Amino acid sequence: MNLELVDKHRETLQKAVQALHNRTFFAYYPENPSPEVYGETADKEGREKYKNFLNNKFTELLQQGEKAWAGQEESPYEQQSLGVKYPFFEPDTLISRAEEAYHQWRKVKPADRAAILVEALENLKSRFFEIAYATMHTTGQAYMMSFQASGPHAADRALEAIAAGYEEQTRFPESTEWEKPMGKYNLKLNKTWKAVPKGVALVIGCSTFPTWNTVPGMFASLVTGNPVIVKPHPKAVLPIAIVVAEVQKVLQANNLNPNICQLGVDADDRLITKELAENPKVKLIDYTGGTEFGNYVESLPGKTTFTEKTGVNSIIIDSVDDLDKVVQNLAFSVTLYSGQMCTAPQNFFVPETGIKVGGETVPYEEVVEKVAGAVTALVNNPKAAPHILGAIQNPATAERVKSASSVKGREVLSSCDFENPMFANARTCTPVIYEVDATEKESYSRELFGPVVLIIKTKNTDQSIELAKEMAMNFGAISCGAYTTDPAVKEKIMDEMGLAGTPVSFNLTGGIYVNQNASFSDFHVTGGNPAGNASFTNPEFVIKRFTWVGFREPVMG
Numbered sequence: 128m129n130l131e132l133v134d135k136h137r138e139t140l141q142k143a144v145q146a147l148h149n150r151t152f153f154a155y156y157p158e159n160p161s162p163e164v165y166g167e168t169a170d171k172e173g174r175e176k177y178k179n180f181l182n183n184k185f186t187e188l189l190q191q192g193e194k195a196w197a198g199q200e201e202s203p204y205e206q207q208s209l210g211v212k213y214p215f216f217e218p219d220t221l222i223s224r225a226e227e228a229y230h231q232w233r234k235v236k237p238a239d240r241a242a243i244l245v246e247a248l249e250n251l252k253s254r255f256f257e258i259a260y261a262t263m264h265t266t267g268q269a270y271m272m273s274f275q276a277s278g279p280h281a282a283d284r285a286l287e288a289i290a291a292g293y294e295e296q297t298r299f300p301e302s303t304e305w306e307k308p309m310g311k312y313n314l315k316l317n318k319t320w321k322a323v324p325k326g327v328a329l330v331i332g333c334s335t336f337p338t339w340n341t342v343p344g345m346f347a348s349l350v351t352g353n354p355v356i357v358k359p360h361p362k363a364v365l366p367i368a369i370v371v372a373e374v375q376k377v378l379q380a381n382n383l384n385p386n387i388c389q390l391g392v393d394a395d396d397r398l399i400t401k402e403l404a405e406n407p408k409v410k411l412i413d414y415t416g417g418t419e420f421g422n423y424v425e426s427l428p429g430k431t432t433f434t435e436k437t438g439v440n441s442i443i444i445d446s447v448d449d450l451d452k453v454v455q456n457l458a459f460s461v462t463l464y465s466g467q468m469c470t471a472p473q474n475f476f477v478p479e480t481g482i483k484v485g486g487e488t489v490p491y492e493e494v495v496e497k498v499a500g501a502v503t504a505l506v507n508n509p510k511a512a513p514h515i516l517g518a519i520q521n522p523a524t525a526e527r528v529k530s531a532s533s534v535k536g537r538e539v540l541s542s543c544d545f546e547n548p549m550f551a552n553a554r555t556c557t558p559v560i561y562e563v564d565a566t567e568k569e570s571y572s573r574e575l576f577g578p579v580v581l582i583i584k585t586k587n588t589d590q591s592i593e594l595a596k597e598m599a600m601n602f603g604a605i606s607c608g609a610y611t612t613d614p615a616v617k618e619k620i621m622d623e624m625g626l627a628g629t630p631v632s633f634n635l636t637g638g639i640y641v642n643q644n645a646s647f648s649d650f651h652v653t654g655g656n657p658a659g660n661a662s663f664t665n666p667e668f669v670i671k672r673f674t675w676v677g678f679r680e681p682v683m684g
Contacts, residue, residue, distance in 0.1 A: 132242040132381070139245055143290035146647040147664075153647040155286055156252060156279035160271075165255065173256020180261070180365060182210030187372035189385035190214055190224075197394045199361050203267035203518035204550040211365055213392045218402040221391045225327045225354040226408060228384040233324045233352040235383070237296035240350050244289050247377040248282050254369055255279065258338065261365040266335050267518030267554070268464055277338040277366050283646040284663065285342040292350035292669040296322040299675070304682060315682035322673045324352030325431060326410035329403050331424070333415040334520055335467050337363035338370055343651075343663040344413025344433055345388075349374070351672040353411060354387045358400055360416075361393045362520070404430075411672055415469075418574075418603070418657070425660060431671050435469065435651075437574040438603040438658030441595035442475045442641070443620060445588040445611035446483035450497055452636040453610055458501035460608070460640045461558050465516045466578035467524065469658075470606040470642040474571050474598060475582045476591035483612065495582050499540045499560050502580075506545060506557040513547045516578075519554045524577040528556045531579050534570045536563035539582065565594060572602055588616060592623050599627035603658025605651075607631045608641040628655020 139155065146153035157164045184196055193214030200209040232240070251258075255278030262273035302319040328348035332341040337359055348355045359367050368390055375385035393399055404412055404427060413433045414424045421436035447453045460472055475498065481490045506512050519525045528542050540560035547553040558578035563570050565585045575581075585591045588611075595607060607629045609620045617633060624631050630653065632641045644651045652659040654667070661668055 132246050133238055136242045136245040136249075139286075140241055140290060140293060143286050143647070144294050147287065147290055147294070150648045152645070154279065154283055156248075156282040158275045158279045160256070160259075160274045169256050173254070173258075174260055176254075176257040177260035177264075180209070180211050180257075184212045185214075185365070185368055188214060188368070188390055189372075189375040189379055190216065190389055192216075192220075194220075195394060197392055198364065199395055200265050200364060201362065202264040203520050204264060204547070204553045206552050206554055209264060209365070213364055213368060213390065215392055215394045216389075218391070218399050218406065221356050221389055221403065222327060222406050222408050224386040225356055225389060228354045228386040229324070229326060231384050232354055232387045235352070237293055237322065237350070237352075240352065241289050241293040243377055243381055243383070244346055244350055244374070245286065247374045248285055250377065251282060251370060251373045254373065255282075258366050258369055261369065262337065262363075265337065265363040265365055265520075267467070267520040268335075269514045269517040271514060272464060272517065276336060280646065281338040281342050284339060285346040287646045287664045288343045288347040288669065289350045291664045291666065292347055292672070295666060295669050296351065296673065305679070316679045317682055318677060318679045320675055320677050322351070323676045324673050326353060327408050328353040328355045328411035328413070328672070329409050330355055330357045330413040331400055331404070331416065332357065332359040332363065332367055334360040334363045335464075336415070337366045340415040340435065341367050341413075342370065343668070345370075347664070347669050348411055348413070348672055349388060351669055353672055354389075356389050356391045356403060356409075358391045358393075358403060361398075364390075364392055413661075421659070433661035433663075433668065433671075435605075435659040435661070436603060436657065437576065438469065438605040438656075439474060439572065439574050439598045440470065440472045440604050440606045440641075441598060441608075442472045443588070443591045443595055443607070443609040443611075444475065444477050444482055444494065445591070445609070445616050446613060447610045447634070448485060448612060449636065450482075450484045450489060450494070451501075454497045454501035455505075456636045456640060457498060457608070458505045459515065460642050461578060461580050462502060462505055462512075462515050463640065463642055465519055465524075465556065466558060467517075467520060467576065468642050470644065472606065472608055472641055473575060473579060473581060474595070475580060476585050476595055477582055478587045478591060479584045480587060491584060495539060495562060498580075498582065502540060502558050502560065509548070512545060513549070516545065516555065516557065518547070518550070519556060519577070522554065525554060525556050527575065528559055528577050528579055531559050531561065531575060534561045534563060534575075534581065535567045536561040536570060536581070542578065565590060572598060574602070592620055596623045596627045599624065599629045599656050599658075601657070603656045604629040605658045606641050608635060609633050628653040
């Protein structure tokens, strides 16, 4: 082990641990892709490196003896194959190699593991731009989101997991002399404790945020001494493959088995996720994706699971100071990455009696018109729209938006394709808005993934709160936005949605949106409702990955 790494990254780790406690703004990796931060040629070089991956084998992984090469990624912007092939390994091969690596990795001290992982993130920093283009052309995210979400924001989330895991493993002393007075003599014991890792960990990635949603569990398991098999979504492999490759390089440079962290991809004709998940040697599973498969993961016996599934996110509108600013903020929230975010709002609860704006009451119908008008203005803005909406990752999402007529309600705004000036063949669709009565619960009690907005007419704000809470408790919610100028209403929303395990953003206007979560400050998902059973990065997210074991013996002499 290179002891210099511990000294090199000690200050970074200390700052990260402190940030966990303070919960104030902390971003270790700059989110601005400007030349002043990352260098004049970083973007151009990253784009060229991305292009060099296309139609080639991905050979950076330090995993030997592949059975075949596989890859099925397609660009949502160009609607053609990337042609990248990755080494395919049998699930049993991945697991046996992870088990072998486990017995080396678990004996590395937590401080050393943390230093190695921070070193990997530091090396990854020079690759943020190629990861951005890889993310863009696998997920459909626009360039800026691709850079920020898969680069600096993901690295910050990884660092957050490292810091939390390091702190929890060093919270107690490694050893102590325990002495109990017994009258004429004292009873003395030498006591030591070890944080023993659980074993082989599996991280199941998603198609829309292949690094941001993957690295927290990946690095949380690694820092706590567990070997990790990263199983990406077959349509979004390249961004996380680059991350795994960098981790492997640092492991090897420190005379450690690179199979401590492996990439396990599906074959073109064979999905391996269930084979991996059901193997009794796999002890930890992190999962991001749909509820049905998430429930299956949670049901597997003998596993500790960390899931983020689908949710039905609500906006409660009661009263505002400036309605125009509110609807502009909400329009951005629903159009950002075409609603393909787990935090995107879907259900807008608006009282049929209207809402208070300043000292006046604005009718319900006008509120609906204002929301639709703000969305229309944004998607018709040729300079902004392509950079906000991005492209649709999955053709099924576009079909869902176009067939949202199954919703029982009045269509307020229809969806349409829009042209991306840089990518003529981009798969796109704009948000669709439906007006739904509160009695039509079947229409709004499920996640309609993508740019779908339902405006639900309620009797009053109390019913809005009641329904938003009911949706969260029964079907899960990852975010909630609320607008009120009444302190008593605000307090009620906090109390009710708190009981539903749902974080609430109040009165957002301007440049902050309900979709966004800040590392080192916001807990992403609470684990308190059906949208997921875990939250990164709270202490439980790392504590459940290891076990405290004590050893004691009498002091001799």
